[in-house]
Amino acid sequence: MxxxxxxxxxxxxxxxxxxxxxxxxxxxxxxxxxxxxxxxxxxxxxxxxxxxxxxxxxxxxxxxxxxxxxxxxxxxxxxxxxxxxxxxxxxxxxxxxxxxxxxxxxxxxxxxxxxxxxxxxxxxxTDTTVSTATEEEQTIDYHGIIGQSQPVMELIDLIERIKDTRATTLIQGESGTGKELVARAIHYSGPYRQAPFVTVNCGAIPEHLLESELFGFVKGAFTGANETRPGFFHAADGGTIFLDEIGNASAAVQTRLLRVIQEKEVKMVGTNTVQKVDLRVIAATNSDLYTLSQQGQFREDLYYRLHVIDLHTPPLRQRKSDLPLLIRHFLDKYAKSYGRPKPGVTPEAMHRLKAHDWPGNIRELENAVQRALILCDGQIEVADLPAYLHAADHTLRTAQPQALLSLREMEQQHIRRVLDAVDGNKTAAAKILGINRKTLRIKLKE
Structure with missing residues (x-):
């Protein structure tokens, strides 16, 4: 239901x-x-x-x-x-x-x-608000969203409900759960699919450049502004702008974003001239924006403006029934990409894949499947999986007694597993661990 x-x-x-x-x-x-x-x-x-x-x-x-x-x-x-x-x-x-x-x-x-x-x-x-199983509910590939578990079907249902509106949308979820994929599904399933879809990673653009990149600038606005250049909001006019990692936006950018959402107006850096834009704003974050707003680290009024429609991307550990579908999808994808026959997966290897909790979510699973396909000889075996999946007790649920570790040793092992899961990406690992990059660097040195 x-x-x-x-x-x-x-x-x-x-x-x-x-x-x-x-x-x-x-x-x-x-x-x-x-x-x-x-x-x-x-x-x-x-x-x-x-x-x-x-x-x-x-x-x-x-x-x-x-x-x-x-x-x-x-x-x-x-x-x-x-x-x-x-x-x-x-x-x-x-x-x-x-x-x-x-x-x-x-x-x-x-x-x-x-x-x-x-x-x-x-x-x-009337019973029109309660629907029985339909072909739509059996969908396993919805604009790139793979799965048929209840959390995925609920997410697809919500996308279907909002796709025809330009209401501001906030997508929240852990790193690697496919927030950009959801934003694209909203855009490309609706009536504005022919209009631009512009992605802006607010965490990847240096803070001092983000404002000018978003809003554009006029010639002479600052040192190096040798020409007038429109920003991302101008590029997305008529369509959708996706602001990923919105929690990293500076206070100045947050203030200007509020005006764009409220008034649909943009002012380029270096001028007071107002330009109207007609677009849908979709923002995403892996942070708890509500808590940050209550702590004064994110504008509360901007949070509520972004929060008209709230979507959550479920972590992979909450939709493990989708694992076979996702594995098959990635095997098809990379077998075609590398020009190789699609391999099978041994029962033991599949058991290890299903038992893992996937802290890096779908991104981690995709990397693991891609690696296994490259290394395997005909079919994927346990030896072809990443090293942290090899040990029989990797889920900590084995019947064999385990060595008692200190908290420091357990922390070191967990950090190594997370880094392996995200292919050594320290920014992604820090987000999963709930610490900043500086703290992670210190722990790695230790």
Whole structure:
């Protein structure tokens, strides 16, 4: 069964965050909007199963949204929230099409009961929000996303729901889980597939250059600016810009990004002239931006602007049923690339591949399969796999007694395994380990 999606509308970012966390904990997908205008755009382009809206909003109020939903989406259930002692406004909303209302303040349990009651009422009228297995759910290759496990199917379902909208999207997940692949799937599965898709790695561009690369610059803006040059935002006009590792953007860049997202306006470095752009912004990070925003390390208002739609790429250890499909995919890919016959995989080698937790995720698996194909003679055996997969006790779940190690020795072994998994890439290893490159260098010297 696919997850249901709920659109949350409230002018308070704090309230939206509370609702989002509570509903995500109940296994619902959530979209957030702070205005009726943006909410209407999401209703028009995304697949929504329930609308939850506050009544009093700046500009167009919640009553306008309820009446709009009733007129244009008559089968969409609506739950209204009121923060006033008198619920007359909420009652009027119910008469206008809402199924129920909640009075502030309410508990997480009361929210859960209200949402479940709305869906029960709706399911009594129609079962269109609950779908059975279809060909779409059996998809194993969706714009390069390989898999048919539940986490992958839920991710594909959410992409399908948002692909037709230009709503700002934040993709969060561990390094190597395919965040850029998801961004490309959003772009190329939607109506803007013929427009540009521009990728910017905010962590790979030096901080002092990122601003001018993103926004462009005019001649004479700084030393070395010998000509006027448009930036990445200009290049993505009409399409999608993908800002990878957004957590590495400087405070100055974050401030300017906020204006681009809010106003769809860009100012090149060295001029005050404003240029309009029409694009979708997709950002990605392997950091916890919410925690960083609460600690003052990332702009809170920018976090909420990026967080209209929130996607999570599952780590490989949570979708191990997809391993055979992924291995087959990479074997096909590299056998064709190297002009070699596709090898088989011995049961023992497959066992080692399935038992590993893959801290480097899909990137680590792809490297391991590529290496094995190059080294194998007809079929892939254990000896063809990376060294850290050779030992029978590499999962630490063997029946044989193991030597007792000190914490320092265990740390050293873990660091070596992670470095092996990412082919010695210290930046990627540091992210997986949760430390910075300087700390990793010190530990390597030790």
């Amino acid at each position: 696919k997850k249901r999606s709920i659109l949350l509308v409230d002018d308070s970012q704090d309230m939206l965050e509370v609702l989002r966390r509570q509903l995500n904990a109940l296994q619902y997908n959530t979209f957030q909007s702070t205005s009726v205008t943006d909410a209407i755009d999401l209703l028009q382009h995304a697949r929504i199963d329930l609308l939850i809206t506050d009544m009093r909003m700046p500009g167009l109020d919640g009553m306008h949204l309820v009446k709009y939903a009733k007129s244009n989406f008559p089968d969409l259930p609506v739950l209204v929230i009121t923060g006033f002692p008198s619920v007359s406004g909420a009652v009027e909303a119910v008469k206008s099409g809402a199924l129920d209302y909640l009075s502030k303040p309410f508990t997480a349990k009361e929210l859960q009961q209200a949402v479940q009651q709305v869906f029960r009422q709706q399911d009594g009228k």
